Amino acid sequence: MKRHIVKELTERCLDCDQAIWVSGYQNTHRYVGYDAKLCRYCDIWLDSTCPDPICQYCSRRPKRPSLIPYADLVVD
Ligand SMILES: [Zn+2]
């Protein structure tokens, strides 16, 4: 079962003032990341997707963070 790599940042969301998280950079058979910041509380991505239609991060990114079908693995 893949895990979604996430890391908590010191930045705060401008809308809700909750901590911002970043989805990791790894895409392996064990781990998945989308290379983008997100707010879990607002359930939005804070980075837009890049224009590359086959980008290994953006092209597979769900519309909202809550739709990620993998359990989070929190890293430091
Ligand atoms: Zn927020």
Ligand SMILES: [Zn+2]
């Ligand atoms: Zn991309």
